[in-house]
Each structure stands twice: as C-alpha cells, then as structure tokens.
Amino acid sequence: MSNLRQKWITAPLLKWIKKVLPPISDTERAAMEAGEVWWDGQLLSGKPDWDQLLEMGPPELSKAEQAFLDGPVEELCRMIDDWQIAQDQDLPQEIWDFIKKERFFGIIIPEEYGGLGFSPTAHAQIVTKISTRSTTVGVTVMVPNSLGPGELLMAHGTEDQKNYYLPRLADGREIPCFGLTSPEAGSDAASMVDKGVVCYEEYEGKKTLGMRVNWHKRYITLGPVASILGLAFKLYDPDRILGDEEELGITVALVPTDTPGVTIGQRHLPAMQAFQNGPNWGKDVFIPMEWIIGGQENIGHGWSMLMSALAAGRGISLPSLSTGGAKMAARTTGAYAHIREQFGIPIGKFEGVQRRLAEIASIAYVLDSAHQTTTRALDQGRKPAVVSAIMKAHATNGxxxxxxxxxxxxxxxxxxxxxxxxxxxxxxxxxxxITVEGANILTRSLMIFGQGAIRCHPYLLQEMEAATNDDEKAGVAALDALLPKHFLFQVKTFCRAVFHGWTGGLFASSPKGVGDAAKYYRQMNRYSAVLTLVTEISLMSLGGELKRKELISARLGDVLSQLYLLSAALKRFNDDGRPDGDKPLLEFAMRAGMHNIEVSLIEVFHNFPIRFVGQIMHFLTMPWGHSIRMASDRQARACAELIMQPSETRDRLTAGVFLGQEGDGIDLVEQAFLQSCETAPIRDKMKKGGVRALSESAIQEALEKNLIGEEEADKIRKTAAAVDKAIQVDHFDALK
Structure with a gap:
C-alpha cells in the first residue's frame, strides 16, 4: 500500500512541489537557518501554547547589573549634554574616556575576558536608559555590543583571537566597527562586489598564505574612529590553492585599520546625528588567513555567521533605542499636556490631544512589553530570528x-x-x-512573513528539503512520511479557523488565571488559527508566486507581528500582577492591534491574486467583516489620563527614563508637572471662584475674594514660575 501511494500520489506531488515552491538562494537559506523558531512558531501553529509564554516570567537583573544601571549608567547620563554633542558632532573626550573606563563597550563580553558579562536584558536596559538621554551616546554604546567583532568573536573566534581581542575590546583599547554595506549592495549581500583572492605574499619576513582584498564600504558606524574593522567580502581562489572550488563565498575577517592599503574616509553625518559614521576602502590589502574570524575553516561561512549574530542582536539594539524614545515621549508629553494651557485649560483636556496621548502611551506600553519579552527569551539562550526582525521593524516604526x-x-x-x-x-x-540593520520596507515585505511562513511551519521546510533532495527516491520517501501529518494539520487548522471565525472567537480557549484578560487570549487564538489557515491556502494556491507578491506577504507579516506584540503585552500585564491601573493601557493597545490584524487580513482577501480564493478565505474566516472596533473616546481619555497624572502606572510605563539634570528641558517639565499636580486643588478653588489664570493679578484677585490664603498664593506663584520656565524655548544671537 505504501509503495502504491508513493508511486501514484507522492511522486507526482513531489514533482508539482518542485515546480511551485519558491527558489531559495544561498543567502536566503543562511538567513532562514540562522536563529531558531520560538513563540512565532506557536503563533503560526493555529493553537498557541500560552503556558509556554507566561511561564517564562518577567525579565530579571542580577545585583551587579542593577548596580551598574544605578551607578555608571546614571553617571554617564548626568555627564551628557546632548545639545553640545550635536554642535560638536562628537562626544567630548571625557565621555569617550568614561565609556572605555567603565567597560560600556564590553557589556556582552564575558568577565573572563575583562568584560561585564551582562545578560541581554541588562544590555537592553542600559541602551534604553542612555537613549532617553542621547541617541548619539546610545548608538555609540550600542554598536560594539550589537552586530560586530565582539559578538562574532565570542561565537566563532579561535581561542587566540578571543584571548587577544576580547580584553582589548572590553576596555576600549580597540574600538570596533563592522564593514558590511557597500554602495552596490545594501540589504542584498549577494550583490556584494568587495572581493578577496587567495594568494601567497611576503608578510613579516616570510611567505604567508592569505588573501588580497579590495573593498569599498559605507555607512559604517564608528568607522572614522575604529581601530579594528570587521570586514565581510566574497572570497575567490582562482589558482585553486585551497581546493577545487573557485568561489568560496562570503567570508569575515578582522583587519586593523592601520594595515597598509586601508583608507578611512571622511565622516558621514547621518540625519543630522552626531555619532561617528563613515566610509572606508581597501586597495590590495593583504590579509593573512589567521585574520579570518574562526580561522581558515570559516572561509565561506561569513553570511551564516552574520545572520546568526543578527538573529539576536537585532532584537536588542534598535528596539532598545526605540523603546527608550517612546517611553521618554510618553512621560514628557503627558507632563507637558498637563502644564501647557490654552483657552484657560490644559491642552491635555482637548479630545484631539487626548487621542494622541493615548496612542503614545499605548505604543510605549506595547514596545516595552515586546522588548522585555524578547530580551527574556534571549536571556534563556534563544535566538528568535523572525521575532528579532519583527522587533526591529515595528519598534522603530512605533x-x-x-x-x-x-x-x-x-x-x-x-x-x-x-x-x-x-x-x-x-x-x-x-x-x-528605520533604515539600518535591514530597511523596514524590505524587512516588512520580504523577511518577516517570507522567513516566518517557512521557518515556523511544522512541515513546510522539511517538504522543501525533500523536494530539493538529489536522491529522488529518498525525497519521495521523506515527503510520503510528512504528508499524512501535514494533511491532519490542515484539517485541524481548517476546522479551528472556520469555527472561531464564524463564532467570533467566543469559544476559543484561554489560559487559566488570567482574569479579565481572558477575552483577549481568546481573540489571539482566533487570529492565530485564521493566519495559519490563510498561510496554508496562500502557499498552496500561489506557491513560488507568493514570494513575488510582496504586499500580500507584508500584510500577512503584519498579522504575525501584531500577534507577537499583543502576546507580549498580555504577558507583561500578567507579569505585573494584572494591576487595575494598567487596564486602560492594555485595552487601548489590544483594540488597536486587533483592529490592525483585521484590516490586514481583509486587505489580503481583497487583493489576493486569485480573486475567488481571496473571497473564499474571507467567507471562511471573517464572514462578518470587522468585528473589533478601535478604542472608544472614553477609553482613550482614560488612557491619556494615566500619563497626565502621577501614578504607579505612569512610573511603571516610563521606568528607565533618565529624568534629566537639574535645569535641563526634561527636568524643568517634570518639576513643573509635579508642582502643578500638587497645587491642583488650589487651582480648582480659584476656578470655582471665577479665577482661571496664573498671573500675579489673578492671584491677587483670588486673595481678595478669599478663595486662597497667602501660603497657597505662594505655592501658586512658584508653580506659575516653574510652568513658565518649562514651556520656554531657546533663543540665540542673530546670525550674521
């Protein structure tokens, strides 16, 4: 029976699969094989195991990590004058020295090599806090601890390379940069023209096996000040010195920037930012084989090494900067909307402003939640590649x-x-x-769903491997073993998605002990089932064509991304003990995210290349159309009020924001906010008596009417002065 099935069903099906499956390049394969499947796999299973997520618990810091945040990080933030840095287009020498002295460049380097040996969560919180003070300093600290020589050395370096370079990187004796981007090849590394040729050269007085390399790199952060360059290039062996292959693949080496033939160019000025960035060139630079990270055996493995590092680093660096920026925006904007008055009332009382405040608070809540969840997974040794891509794209967009x-x-x-x-x-x-570490447009259109659909599917990658097996008989046997399992998966997915679609998720399951949030878990299960079914149908009906339908892929990626972000918000709410004060934030965020999921799905159905297939998917999974509305005006008002009044929720939401040096912009707004809140009852008495202004004449009028006493009048004067300082802007001498 098995032989007959393989002959008449499996073998013809294998031929069909070979025709319709999208071709996968070597760079795409390396990207898909990098990292691992994690919660993204659960979301594309149609039935997420929520216990797996909730049992992870909240992120934690060690005593040493907390002490570093409270000590050197706080001190560094106090040293920063971001305006002066912007004028000078560089960090002052005292900050460079402090960063090196306190081993900020060695956050991820193990203690045995002289680094701090901190966890991904600590790394993320350090970058987040610094970024609330200065993006320039945040980027400067972030880059050596992200995709760069340090991480690559730890994962792939030889013992000699680790013992020499890691201590020097940790204490700042070496400043690293990484050269990947070329003018001809940005996100498309396969188009890289930087080239190395295997050869023998006279080096340090003896004949040495190595490579003669030519390159042109640009947009290289820390490039102008770097002493060691991590370099990616394509290696060739035309003389067959190493073997029978001429094209050896992308290779990564460490090159001291004072090596003959290396030219460090003038600086770029990225978007008026002050962090060091610039181009570099290499002209016939001889690189000994031992300079390859990991040695000669790692020739051709450069792209997979980079993708493996990116699978983790992309989930920390820019998401940390973005989370810090969003949290700072939430804290300062809530305070400013409270103290700034128009027409005699705080601008935060205007409904249009309240909606924007609610959106800022919601974004900060979701980003911080996803940031915490992702770094917690990294703490546990995971490298979730698809999740890291989601974080980079959606954190920066948020x-x-x-x-x-x-x-x-x-x-x-x-x-x-x-x-x-x-x-x-x-x-x-x-x-x-938005642009670096994979431009968001390409990340959204090609990577998130393009990788996620294949990586997270329980059988698809194995079926693709069976289809590409050179031994056709073995390929048929492998596919034959997978087909019954895949068919059963499809049947279950179909039933689950259709049932939950027609019943609006009312009967979907939810984890125990989640209280009022159970309704959101049920909807997440519903959308997970729908996304899984739509993915199955899309792959079956479009095959390799799906790869070229970037907008369809982007919208399905948006659904997967929203499911992840909202999952993280639910986890964070649960980790925090489900506080009542945070419920408006959760409700606003969940409604916005679920609404976006439904919009994306309906756009997939309406734009599906095979029109009747799109109509069928719409009928099966969302027969009633949009079922989730955006948060109401009442809910938006409640959410906005959370960042316009002192509260545990406000402090929890904006934890890690550096509140400023005395007298700077953030400090002035924060102090005016606190004084305004303290004197609000006095202001209310004045308003009831018909006195609304904070001017001296208004205060005198309130005194004459016995609305307030002298002590209260003095407090109002101090509040008025603080508010006046907080709302002022800078002015300068006229330009000549």
Whole structure:
C-alpha cells in the first residue's frame, strides 16, 4: 500500500512541489537557518501554547547589573549634554574616556575576558536608559555590543583571537566597527562586489598564505574612529590553492585599520546625528588567513555567521533605542499636556490631544512589553530570528509614530531647536533607526512573513528539503512520511479557523488565571488559527508566486507581528500582577492591534491574486467583516489620563527614563508637572471662584475674594514660575 501511494500520489506531488515552491538562494537559506523558531512558531501553529509564554516570567537583573544601571549608567547620563554633542558632532573626550573606563563597550563580553558579562536584558536596559538621554551616546554604546567583532568573536573566534581581542575590546583599547554595506549592495549581500583572492605574499619576513582584498564600504558606524574593522567580502581562489572550488563565498575577517592599503574616509553625518559614521576602502590589502574570524575553516561561512549574530542582536539594539524614545515621549508629553494651557485649560483636556496621548502611551506600553519579552527569551539562550526582525521593524516604526504625535502636541516647544528641546534629536534619529540593520520596507515585505511562513511551519521546510533532495527516491520517501501529518494539520487548522471565525472567537480557549484578560487570549487564538489557515491556502494556491507578491506577504507579516506584540503585552500585564491601573493601557493597545490584524487580513482577501480564493478565505474566516472596533473616546481619555497624572502606572510605563539634570528641558517639565499636580486643588478653588489664570493679578484677585490664603498664593506663584520656565524655548544671537 505504501509503495502504491508513493508511486501514484507522492511522486507526482513531489514533482508539482518542485515546480511551485519558491527558489531559495544561498543567502536566503543562511538567513532562514540562522536563529531558531520560538513563540512565532506557536503563533503560526493555529493553537498557541500560552503556558509556554507566561511561564517564562518577567525579565530579571542580577545585583551587579542593577548596580551598574544605578551607578555608571546614571553617571554617564548626568555627564551628557546632548545639545553640545550635536554642535560638536562628537562626544567630548571625557565621555569617550568614561565609556572605555567603565567597560560600556564590553557589556556582552564575558568577565573572563575583562568584560561585564551582562545578560541581554541588562544590555537592553542600559541602551534604553542612555537613549532617553542621547541617541548619539546610545548608538555609540550600542554598536560594539550589537552586530560586530565582539559578538562574532565570542561565537566563532579561535581561542587566540578571543584571548587577544576580547580584553582589548572590553576596555576600549580597540574600538570596533563592522564593514558590511557597500554602495552596490545594501540589504542584498549577494550583490556584494568587495572581493578577496587567495594568494601567497611576503608578510613579516616570510611567505604567508592569505588573501588580497579590495573593498569599498559605507555607512559604517564608528568607522572614522575604529581601530579594528570587521570586514565581510566574497572570497575567490582562482589558482585553486585551497581546493577545487573557485568561489568560496562570503567570508569575515578582522583587519586593523592601520594595515597598509586601508583608507578611512571622511565622516558621514547621518540625519543630522552626531555619532561617528563613515566610509572606508581597501586597495590590495593583504590579509593573512589567521585574520579570518574562526580561522581558515570559516572561509565561506561569513553570511551564516552574520545572520546568526543578527538573529539576536537585532532584537536588542534598535528596539532598545526605540523603546527608550517612546517611553521618554510618553512621560514628557503627558507632563507637558498637563502644564501647557490654552483657552484657560490644559491642552491635555482637548479630545484631539487626548487621542494622541493615548496612542503614545499605548505604543510605549506595547514596545516595552515586546522588548522585555524578547530580551527574556534571549536571556534563556534563544535566538528568535523572525521575532528579532519583527522587533526591529515595528519598534522603530512605533518610535516614529510616538515621536510624531509628541511633536504635534508640543508644537512650537518641539520645533525650536536648542538645549531645552528634548524631542528634536530623537525625531531626527528616527530615519536612521528605520533604515539600518535591514530597511523596514524590505524587512516588512520580504523577511518577516517570507522567513516566518517557512521557518515556523511544522512541515513546510522539511517538504522543501525533500523536494530539493538529489536522491529522488529518498525525497519521495521523506515527503510520503510528512504528508499524512501535514494533511491532519490542515484539517485541524481548517476546522479551528472556520469555527472561531464564524463564532467570533467566543469559544476559543484561554489560559487559566488570567482574569479579565481572558477575552483577549481568546481573540489571539482566533487570529492565530485564521493566519495559519490563510498561510496554508496562500502557499498552496500561489506557491513560488507568493514570494513575488510582496504586499500580500507584508500584510500577512503584519498579522504575525501584531500577534507577537499583543502576546507580549498580555504577558507583561500578567507579569505585573494584572494591576487595575494598567487596564486602560492594555485595552487601548489590544483594540488597536486587533483592529490592525483585521484590516490586514481583509486587505489580503481583497487583493489576493486569485480573486475567488481571496473571497473564499474571507467567507471562511471573517464572514462578518470587522468585528473589533478601535478604542472608544472614553477609553482613550482614560488612557491619556494615566500619563497626565502621577501614578504607579505612569512610573511603571516610563521606568528607565533618565529624568534629566537639574535645569535641563526634561527636568524643568517634570518639576513643573509635579508642582502643578500638587497645587491642583488650589487651582480648582480659584476656578470655582471665577479665577482661571496664573498671573500675579489673578492671584491677587483670588486673595481678595478669599478663595486662597497667602501660603497657597505662594505655592501658586512658584508653580506659575516653574510652568513658565518649562514651556520656554531657546533663543540665540542673530546670525550674521
């Protein structure tokens, strides 16, 4: 029976699969094989195991990590004058020295090599806090601890390389950069033209096996000040010195920047930011084989090494900067909306402003939740590649939305540059964050779902491997073993998705002990089932064509991304003990995310290349159309109030924000906010008596009417003075 099935069913099906499956390049395969499947796999299973997520618990810091945050990180933030850094286009020498002295460049390097040996959570919180003070300093600290020589050496270096370089990187004797991007090849590493040729050369007085390399790299962060360059290039062996192959693949080596033939170019000025960035070139640079990270045996493994590092690092660096920026925007904008008055009332009382405040608070809550969840997974040794791509794309995009809304609410306060403007540099940094480590457009359109659908599917990758097996008989046998399991998976997915789609998820399961949040878990299970079924149908009907339908892939990726972000928000709410004060934040975030999921799915159905298939999917999974509305005006008002009043929720939401040096912009707004809240009862008495202003004449009028006493009048004067200072903008001598 088995032989007959293989002959008449499996073998013809294998031929069909070979025709319809998308071709996978070597770079794509390396990217898909990097990292691992984690919660993203559960979300694309149609039935997530929530216990797996909730049992992880909240992120934790060791005593040493907390002490570092409270000590050197706090001290570094106090040293920073971000406006002066922007004017000088560099960090002052005292900050460079402090960063090196306190081993900020060695956050991830183990203690045995002289580093701090901190966890991903500590690494993330350090970058987050610094970024609330200065994106330039945040990037400077972030880069050596992200994708770069240190991480690659720890994972792939030889013992000699680790023993020499890691201590020097940890204490700042070496400043690293990494050269990947070329003018001809940004996100498409396969188009890299930087080339090395295997050869023998005279080196240090003896004939040495190595490579003669030529390259042109640009957009290299820390490049202008780096002493050691991690270099990616394509290696060739035309003389067959190493074997029968001429094209050996992408290789990564460490090259001291003072090596003959290396040229460090002038600086770029990325989006008016002050961090060091620039191009470099190599002209006939001889690189001995032992300079390859991991030695000669790692020739051709450079792309997989980079993808493996990126699978973790992309989930920490830019998400940390973005989370810090969003949290800072939430804290300062809530305070400013409380103290800034128009028409005699705080601008935070206007409904249009309240909606924007709610959106800022919601974004900060979701980003911080996803940030915590991702770093917790990294703490446990996971390398979730698809989740890291989700975090990079959606954290940076969330920052853009939060800062744009914050700028709108601050209005003139935010568009006049100077030391008092705490939003300007964050706003200018957004395009950089959006673009680097994989441009968001490509990440969204090609990577998240393109990798996720294959990596997370329980059988698809194995079926693809069977289809590409050179031994056709073995391929048929492998596929034959998978087909019954895949068919059963499809049947279960179909039943689950259709049932939950027609019943609106009312009968979906939820984990025990989650209280009022159970309704959200049920909806997450519903959307997970629907996404899984739509993925199955899309792959079966479009095959390899799905790879070229980038907008369909992008929308399905948006669904997967929202499921992850909302899962993290639910986990964070549970980790925090489900506080009542946080419920408005959770409700606003969940409604916004679920609404976006439904919009994305309906757009997939309406734009599906095979029209009747799209209509069938719509009928099966969302017969009633949109079922989730955005948060109501009442819910938005409740959410906005959380960041306009002192509370545990506000402090929890914005934990880790550096509140400023005495007298700087953030400090002035925060102090005015606290004084305004303290004197609110006095102001209320004045308003009831018909006195609304804070001017001296208004205070005198309130005194004459016996609405307030002298002590209260003095408090109002101090509040008025504090508010006046907080809303001021900088002004300078006229330009000549």
């Amino acid at each position: 920052l853009r939305q939060a800062v744009n809304d914050a700028m709108d609410i601050h209005a003139g306060k935010a568009i006049m540059d100077g030391p008092l403007n705490y939003l300007g540099n964050v706003y200018r940094a957004v395009p950089v964050a």
